[in-house]
Amino acid sequence: MSGLIALLDDVAAIAKVAAASVDDIAGQAAKAGAKAAGAVIDDAAVTPKYVQGFDASRELPIVWRIAKGSLKNKLLFLLPAGLLLTSFAPWAITPLLMIGGGYLCFEGAEKVIYSLAASKAHAGGKPVPIDPGGDPLHLEEQKAMGAIKTDFILSAEIMTIALANIPKSNIWMEAATLAAVGIGITVLVYGSVALIVKADDIGLHMAESGRLSLTRSIGRGVVKAMPGFLKLLTTVGTAAMLWVGGSIIIHGLEVLGYGWLGHHIHDLAGTMAGIMPQVGGAVEWLTKATLDGVFGLAVGAALMPLASYVIQPVWSRIAGKSGPA
Numbered sequence: 001m002s003g004l005i006a007l008l009d010d011v012a013a014i015a016k017v018a019a020a021s022v023d024d025i026a027g028q029a030a031k032a033g034a035k036a037a038g039a040v041i042d043d044a045a046v047t048p049k050y051v052q053g054f055d056a057s058r059e060l061p062i063v064w065r066i067a068k069g070s071l072k073n074k075l076l077f078l079l080p081a082g083l084l085l086t087s088f089a090p091w092a093i094t095p096l097l098m099i100g101g102g103y104l105c106f107e108g109a110e111k112v113i114y115s116l117a118a119s120k121a122h123a124g125g126k127p128v129p130i131d132p133g134g135d136p137l138h139l140e141e142q143k144a145m146g147a148i149k150t151d152f153i154l155s156a157e158i159m160t161i162a163l164a165n166i167p168k169s170n171i172w173m174e175a176a177t178l179a180a181v182g183i184g185i186t187v188l189v190y191g192s193v194a195l196i197v198k199a200d201d202i203g204l205h206m207a208e209s210g211r212l213s214l215t216r217s218i219g220r221g222v223v224k225a226m227p228g229f230l231k232l233l234t235t236v237g238t239a240a241m242l243w244v245g246g247s248i249i250i251h252g253l254e255v256l257g258y259g260w261l262g263h264h265i266h267d268l269a270g271t272m273a274g275i276m277p278q279v280g281g282a283v284e285w286l287t288k289a290t291l292d293g294v295f296g297l298a299v300g301a302a303l304m305p306l307a308s309y310v311i312q313p314v315w316s317r318i319a320g321k322s323g324p325a
Contacts, residue, residue: 047193048230050147054140059197062144067190069148070155074182077152078159083175086163093164098252100157102299104245106307109300111238158185161248196233200226243289246296265291 047066051059085092162181166174199222206219254262265288273284 047147047151047189048197050143051197054136054143056198056201058136058140060194062140063190063194063197065144066147066151067186069144070151070186070190071183073148073152073155074159074186075179078156079175079178079182082159082163082178083171086168086174087171093160094252094255097160097164098249100160101245101248101252101296102303103153104157104241105249105296105300106303107300108238108241108245109297109304111234111241112297113301113304115238155182158182196230199229239293242293242296242300244296246292246294246299247289249299250292250295261295265295 047063050066051062054062085096159178159182163174163178166177168174203219203222203226207216207223208219210216210219250262250265253259268291269284269287272287273280276283
């Protein structure tokens, strides 16, 4: 009997350790995932455009296909690469984060500049080209593959940010935490995307089939609100990209010993918080986020010529040579 009791004690102790490990993984995954907020918001803002123009019955299958591709990107390619980095080249994480931050700044600046150019073109009455269309299955294949390629870049940034914020431990704990981040963010992003792309259909169904006048009114409100919501989501996503990208580069410079800019931003944010002590914390955060975003916009604008005249031609030449003759 004493042996059985001792065995049960050992099993209970193992269960407690396992539960603590699960709690640690969940907690670390939540903290690491929160650091990738800018890329996550942009991922959710970008993806709905890939299902625009398709029949409503194809929207969720396309989102599901992209979500599976995203999981494959994170778990089969990026997770092992991240673990190899931490094991054999931890010094490379900060430069890679800065490169990823630069990409976020470039994407954000490109969206801002193109948005301003589109607004001018619209105000000038220039015609908008119409897509002539084509084979729906071929178009769906193209859209899904394009979305998965875009997701790979955003997922790489998300996983690198998460990896940099996971406390150093054994490789299995890091792998489990990184996997939890990847799966959790994918579910969050593409679950949100699925709700977004079907919200107008849900609203239309409520407006047409609702038994109560309140239900029908809510449905009509949802249908009317969706275009504005999508524009707001795009704006928030762009701002988040610039903020996170700028802050990553500034922090990376501090890690590499160039902390002048980060210290000045911190001091200015503290000064602004002192002016309004009642809401000092919010003012300090908003000031820092705004200055990080302005810096990110400047970096992104500076990178646009490099991307257009150097990186893109070189990449096109490499891709052309590696493709079929």
